[in-house]
Structure formats: structure tokens, C-alpha cells
Amino acid sequence: MEKNDINLCDACKALLGKKRHTPPHKYLIQTNFLEVKSQFCNVDEYFYTCRTCSKTWLLEKGTYGQGWVYN
Numbered sequence: 001m002e003k004n005d006i007n008l009c010d011a012c013k014a015l016l017g018k019k020r021h022t023p024p025h026k027y028l029i030q031t032n033f034l035e036v037k038s039q040f041c042n043v044d045e046y047f048y049t050c051r052t053c054s055k056t057w058l059l060e061k062g063t064y065g066q067g068w069v070y071n
């Protein structure tokens, strides 16, 4: 990953590396929601787009959720 090449706004920069308990910042708009269920893992995926820098984010919640991942 080349994080340095991406033009993130300050609010999005603050989300880098954050875990699933961190709420979305105020410029994020939720665009989609996906519930992934399997026998061993249960992940809720929330998709967001930033109004400021147009960055798209995936927030993985649930037992094995990774937290904030940018696309």
C-alpha cells in the first residue's frame, strides 16, 4: 500500500489504522451496507464516501472486523 500517494483530508487521515469502535467522521456519507455471515465469522461491512476528499472507506465490524480500511 502506498498511503503517502493518496490525497486524504485531515478527517480521513485521522481514520487511518483505526479499529472498528471508531465512529465515522462527520464528512463521511454511508453508501452501502453488507452483512457477511458464515459459520465461523460474522462481519458487517459499512461503505462510506468522504464529501471532502471523495475517498471511499470500508468499515468492518463484527467478530473479525478489521476496522477502517480504505479502498
Ligand SMILES: [Zn+2]
Pocket (backbone or CB within 6 Å): 008, 009, 010, 011, 012, 013, 027, 050, 051, 052, 053, 054, 055
Ligand atoms: Zn476525506
